[in-house]
Amino acid sequence: MNATPKSERLHIAIFGRRNAGKSSIINALTNQNVALVSDVAGTTTDPVYKAMELLPIGPVVFIDTAGIDDVGELGQMRVKKTYEVLNKTDLAVLVVDSSTGIGDYEKELLNKIREKKVPVVGVINKTDLHNISDEVLKAWEKDLGINFVRVSAVSKSGISNLKRAIVVNAPYDDTEMSIVGDLVRDGQIAVLVVPIDKAAPKGRLILPQQQVIRDLLDHDAIAVVTKEHELKRTLESLNQKPALVITDSQAFLKVDADTPKDIPMTSFSILFARYKGDLNQLVAGAKAIEALKPGDKVLIAEACTHHRQSDDIATVKIPRWLRQLVGGDLEFHWVSGGDFPDNLQEYRLIVHCGGCMINRREMMYRLSVAAEKGVPIVNYGVLIAYVMGVLDRALDPFPLASMTFKGLI
């Protein structure tokens, strides 16, 4: 990791008044699951750099701007230093002492941060000494136009929330990510199986279907879209073997049956499990189902709250499937939004939603938290393929995940 040059690391600069606790926050972050790599002491006016590995982002460097003070107005020299740090900042963290509160210092600083179009995470520190009410926090957030995370660098409370806020708000380049473009080459055909049921929005395609078609076109490939009942006829009408058949999970069994064995087949959900997260980790999570015993605790986690339907997947279908597979009852708990519970290590399995409403960064963060605690995690799409007995085939296009599933690695 020391081989990663500082310039290629994500630069996270910590701003705030002299006694707000900037250095303690960096220490709390580094002690919690990040490896401290170097500690280059600066002069009294120069910022201090701390390089470390922050999962799932990778190598980052925290910049402790201890030299920037809050005494009176920002002087010429201080403004210059702030600007200099901002020029190399990818994400700014603004630390506020809960007992001092906000004022012109924070507003001026935020103006300068915004001029540079740098994303900001707000932190209220020292909540062990002086906690503030939700009303006050909301007023501060409205006044400054940023969101705050409550933290105590001393007691470590809120540090995992802060880490999550940093991960989610850090800029990243996803232009190299491809949903399916690496599996279907120039001029090749992918067949998309799109069942039309009552839940399908009238006159439209749902976003994942659009994204797959668009990704195929972006890679000079051809998308053939059909319903499950026309799949056989569709395959017969092609005189070029499709590179891939992609189905909605609800038609998995029919599509498995109707797709010749020499044509690779997977699901939209598995493509997005890979695009949004780490397919290998999720497949390892599916494999962990085999080790579940009656009485084990299973956490079912959804990234957002939504109206539950009568045959809801989280509360009805998944518990039913897992009980059948285990041959006995399990202890199910459910969470939605935000963080995992503190007692995460008590669970034998986490079943996570597909994360359609969160970005890759946030899903990767959740996966990294599960990995840190040593809890297997699977998502809905991979679980459904596993339950239906088609995961083996659906992983063929993904050699590493396939080897994971077969227990070869």
Place this chain on the structure above:
Amino acid sequence: MNATPKSERLHIAIFGRRNAGKSSIINALTNQNVALVSDVAGTTTDPVYKAMELLPIGPVVFIDTAGIDDVGELGQMRVKKTYEVLNKTDLAVLVVDSSTGIGDYEKELLNKIREKKVPVVGVINKTDLHNISDEVLKAWEKDLGINFVRVSAVSKSGISNLKRAIVVNAPYDDTEMSIVGDLVRDGQIAVLVVPIDKAAPKGRLILPQQQVIRDLLDHDAIAVVTKEHELKRTLESLNQKPALVITDSQAFLKVDADTPKDIPMTSFSILFARYKGDLNQLVAGAKAIEALKPGDKVLIAEACTHHRQSDDIATVKIPRWLRQLVGGDLEFHWVSGGDFPDNLQEYRLIVHCGGCMINRREMMYRLSVAAEKGVPIVNYGVLIAYVMGVLDRALDPFPLASMTFKGLI
């Protein structure tokens, strides 16, 4: 038209206090471009029915609820009568006298109309006698939760706006409309040519493309989606001749060249010209370009306002194309949103946008206004096909429009 039974006509009931001018409004509407068919006089307490043809809706019947009064609270008998009328009302028109204003009478009536889930158009009448300010109108609209059209039944001002409001708000059943499902049968293939340029939204498909794919699936057909550069290869990879090739207008010439002559070809724009309006009328509008002479007035109408790009179609491309076709300058005027100008008959041609933001009803209304004034109207999509010299071929799937274009009907 007398053959249309009353029960199959759209029922438009006119509500309002005794002297609000309900009957005059019906008379103004019937005198303006609608044919009065029957005038069944009722008793003093029974409503009066007037059947007529209201384009583009077709046969309607106005119900003059003169029997419902505004004296004091609505009595038992009056309430019963109101309910009886509402039970057969498809659209309610609430007439308010501008000098009387609104009160509990209107609120009670609206509550009853809303209970029946009937759409409402509000009318402020007698604006020739007493006009009201925008502020007062807005306050009334906010108070009642409906929009008002200012009208004078006597001077006829505002009557065309009222007609438009009735047309746009009247309920209608579009479930029988098909974008493309009548052209591509069960198990047949349509090839969709979707160029990906900088203007295409990242990672998505635009709505018309989604709608066409979805309509094909809804009709058990197969959608093959490809870029223009892969079209040849795509057609070679099919061993079933596609029933239709549908292209984005910007790739018209390449797709025309790369699609064998025995495969029907058209554009998304032409499909939507038919779906949203009257393709025959728009094709007749394209034909009228041949009769344009230098100096003629051309109206370019867009349904909504949007940011104009440097090579804007309305202000740059269409004027350039038409000048080239006519071989001289033309007098262009532009309008956006709302109604056509009053002097519509002075124009030799109307060029209308595709109307992506308005519904079929509103587009049909605009077409009917152009037809009434005897002004040819074409839309962007049909015009582009005409300018590129491919309209003839692109109309082959539509026999009537094709015959219109060839001057056979």
